[in-house]
Amino acid sequence: AVVSTQSTGKFRSAALDWLCSSAIRQEYSVKKDDIKVSVPSETDSAPLDVNSVQFKNGVMQLREWLNIPQHHDYLTVLRACRLLIEKRCSPDYVIPKGKPMNLSKEEVGVDLGDRTLNEVAKVLRVLHIEELRQLQTRINEAIVSGQMQTADPKTDTSLGQVGR
Numbered sequence: 001a002v003v004s005t006q007s008t009g010k011f012r013s014a015a016l017d018w019l020c021s022s023a024i025r026q027e028y029s030v031k032k033d034d035i036k037v038s039v040p041s042e043t044d045s046a047p048l049d050v051n052s053v054q055f056k057n058g059v060m061q062l063r064e065w066l067n068i069p070q071h072h073d074y075l076t077v078l079r080a081c082r083l084l085i086e087k088r089c090s091p092d093y094v095i096p097k098g099k100p101m102n103l104s105k106e107e108v109g110v111d112l113g114d115r116t117l118n119e120v121a122k123v124l125r126v127l128h129i130e131e132l133r134q135l136q137t138r139i140n141e142a143i144v145s146g147q148m149q150t151a152d153p154k155t156d157t158s159l160g161q162v163g164r
Contacts, residue, residue, distance in 0.1 A: 050075075101126065 028035070049055060059074045062081050071077050108121045 056074045059078050059081070063070070063077045066081055066084055068077065068080050068084065071080070103119060103122045103126075106122045106126060108118050108125065110121075112118050112121060
């Protein structure tokens with residue numbers, strides 16, 4: 001029987017999960033008397049003080065590591081860090097791949113008087129066009145979805161008309 005690559009991947013994932021779970025159960029059953037289980041007490045971990053200098057410095061280090069622009073409010077920076085991490089960890093996040101682009105062939109449409117500014121304008125124009133393409137794709141998907149819901153004509157042969 002031919003198995004599709006998607007179902008093969010799911011099978012491999014499930015098989016690997018089962019194999020790891022079985023190995024852990026087997027190892028635990030052999031060594032369960034040697035394993036000490038401890039429950040952390042309240043004294044083991046201190047409550048998090050979000051107003052402390054140490055916390056603020058940690059947020060700023062995370063901001064630098066994630067290349068997020070500076071902001072005077074560290075809680076706003078923390079929210080930005082959370083949003084960026086959620087976006088990058090989502091299953092929809094795709095690392096852009098493609099061929100390098102030769103910007104010398106691109107037209108800015110206007111001369112800004114400086115070669116560097118013209119290059120920046122070219123990059124911004126290409127990025128804007130890509131965003132517009134993605135928007136158009138989402139619009140097309142919404143239209144198709146709407147048509148799937150509404151475009152189901154019923155034929156009434158006695159009337160000789162379609163859709164009424």
